[in-house]
Amino acid sequence: MKRILIVGGGYAGFYAARGLEKRLRAGEASVTVVDPRPYLTYQPFLPEVLAGSIEARHAAVSMRSHLRRTKVIAGRVRKIDHAGRTVVVQPPDGAEFSLDYDVIVVTAGAVTRRLPVPGIAEQAIGLKHVEEAVAIRDQLLTSFDRAAVLPPGPERSKLLTVVFVGGGFSGVEGFGELLSLASALLKRYPEISASEPRFHLVEGSGRILPEVSAKAGGWVVRSLERRGSVVHLNCTVQSAVGGEVVLTDGSTVDAGLIVWTAGNDANPVVRTHTDLPITARGLIIVRPDLRVGTETDIVPDAWAAGDDAAVPDLAVPGTYTVPNAQHAFRQGKLLARNIAAALRKRPLVAYVHHSLGSVATLGLGRGIFQYKKITIKGPPAWLMHRGYHVLAVPTWERKIRVLAVWLTAAVFGRDIVSLAAVEHPREAFLRDGVTNRASVLS
Known part of the structure; x- marks a missing residue:
């Protein structure tokens, strides 16, 4: 055999x-x-996991559950x-x-391409795996909680500043979804004004989303800027030591959250x-x-x-x-x-596939779709994005789970609970626990 x-x-x-x-x-x-990882990560859902529109586990498909006659080695x-x-x-x-x-x-x-930029390895988070998307979301939510009780100043400003490096699909979709989440959070944080969260997208070339036309990419830039973000084109990161992001366009951004999506290697x-x-x-x-x-x-x-x-x-x-x-x-x-x-010694088939077009989410109710000369923007493109990917994600079980979360979010809104503490599960046990000395001595 x-x-x-x-x-x-x-x-x-x-x-x-x-x-x-x-x-x-x-x-x-x-x-x-x-x-x-003994599971398939459905990466097109990571921006929505980041924004809390999809439960993290629903973007992962267990190989042991769905490959019944395959041996899986972690x-x-x-x-x-x-x-x-x-x-x-x-x-x-x-x-x-x-x-x-x-x-x-x-x-x-x-794998994620990581350039030798000082500070990036220590400060940045990637966006290629489920745990990274969850960490980004939790860090933003925690930053809002921390900033809400601080007086105006550099520390508060840093907590509310986000920098994404990389203007490909992963970076732009993640950036748009996190920007959408931040805008929604403002309704729950009256202590934070709409002008305080600052979002910066850094791209080394002269355009973003190279998979779509330059005209469509330009529309996306203008759309993001209208929402209050800053897009730095023809610009790279020189340093990110301590969260201080130094850019080649001469600007410096003190960021509490840095997301690195600058391509693959x-x-x-x-x-x-x-x-x-x-x-x-x-x-x-x-x-x-x-x-x-x-x-x-x-x-x-x-x-x-x-x-x-x-x-x-x-x-x-x-x-x-x-x-x-x-x-x-x-x-x-x-x-x-x-x-x-x-x-079985039978003839083989060559791989031929004509592109179905490119579709990207830019946040709740926002998107862009392009197929040849056809370009669709806004809510219709966003619905097309959701429709395509719920059909494409493997297994009916995952499709149903994703649809259920979308329906729940449409009725009750996003879940804005941060579980950042899960990264250190023993911290509360060690900090808050009191040892009963008498019981120990007996």
């Missing part, structure tokens, strides 16, 4: 495993997924030795171990710890049918897709597919189809 090993449980890996479960006959092959693959058909896995606890396989599927995804295991062929950017070289290799040189029993693979875009010849969820989950489905076909 063939042993199929999937490295990474993101969109491509999850859908590949799910498809293989449906396509493989009993005893035909075993499937194992290795990922540090661990990080440190090395891929395809010549020896083994990988080295580092579990959360204990020593590394080797795992053998017959067929490997690399869907490890990308190649996964380290793919870039430096594998004998599979990679591009200069550290992406695995794959064919249109998602086998690793080139048209003339195929690497046997190796497949790759998603953000860590250079997949030729047959819809736009001469380019590669962009790293987004729209491509990753479709490539995952094709992986399952082609791997099953290869096991």
Whole structure:
């Protein structure tokens, strides 16, 4: 029985495993997924988790619950030795171990690109995982609580200042949703005036949202500025030591919350710890049918897709597919189809997908959608965003849970309780607990 090993449980890996479960006959092959997090994070929902519009757990899909015939290993693959058909896995606890396989599927995804800017590693929070989105939301809520009891001054101003670095989809959507949450919080905090929360979006290029046209991106900038935020284009961060964000446009912003969304980088295991062929950017070289290799040189029993693979875009010849969820989950489905076909010596299918357009949320009731020359703005685009993603999120169970939270929020409003203390669960126990000395001595 063939042993199929999937490295990474993101969109491509999850859908590949799910498809293989449906396509493989009993005893035909075993499937194992290795990922540090034993769940799929539906990243398009992270901005809404950040804003409290979606419960955090509803943006994550448990692999153990939905991959019934797949072995799930919680661990990080440190090395891929395809010549020896083994990988080295580092579990959360204990020593590394080797795992053998017959067929490997690399869907490890990308990692957040962190530039060597002083202070960023110590001060910033990313926006790639559920726990990061929750931390950002809790920090903003806690900052409002703390600022409300402080007199006007630098400390209060810092608590109410937010800086997002990166003007791609993740950064702009997160920025718009957090700005929307801050505006809603003002109704509950009469001590804080509408002019006090300050939001800054920093982008190194001359425009935001490169996936849409320059005209549409310009409209988004103006929309954010009308809501009181400041957008810094052609600008980068020089330093963020102690929360003091120094920008190349000459301005300095003292921020209590810094969110880093400045693009993705190649996964380290793919870039430096594998004998599979990679591009200069550290992406695995794959064919249109998602086998690793080139048209003339195929690497046997190796497949790759998603953000860590250079997949030729047959819809736009001469380019590669962009790293987004729209491509990753479709490539995952094709992986399952082609791997099953290869096991049975049947013809393979090339990956071709024409873009369905780009849609982004900019906060409650605000959004933008663009498909070719068609651009839709405002509430209709926001509804399209919600409609598309509730259909795209895996499993009916998650769809129903998300819809239930949206309906509850529409009736009762957002939940504005911060659970930042959950990061230090023993703090109250140690601070407030009183030991009964008599009982101990007896």
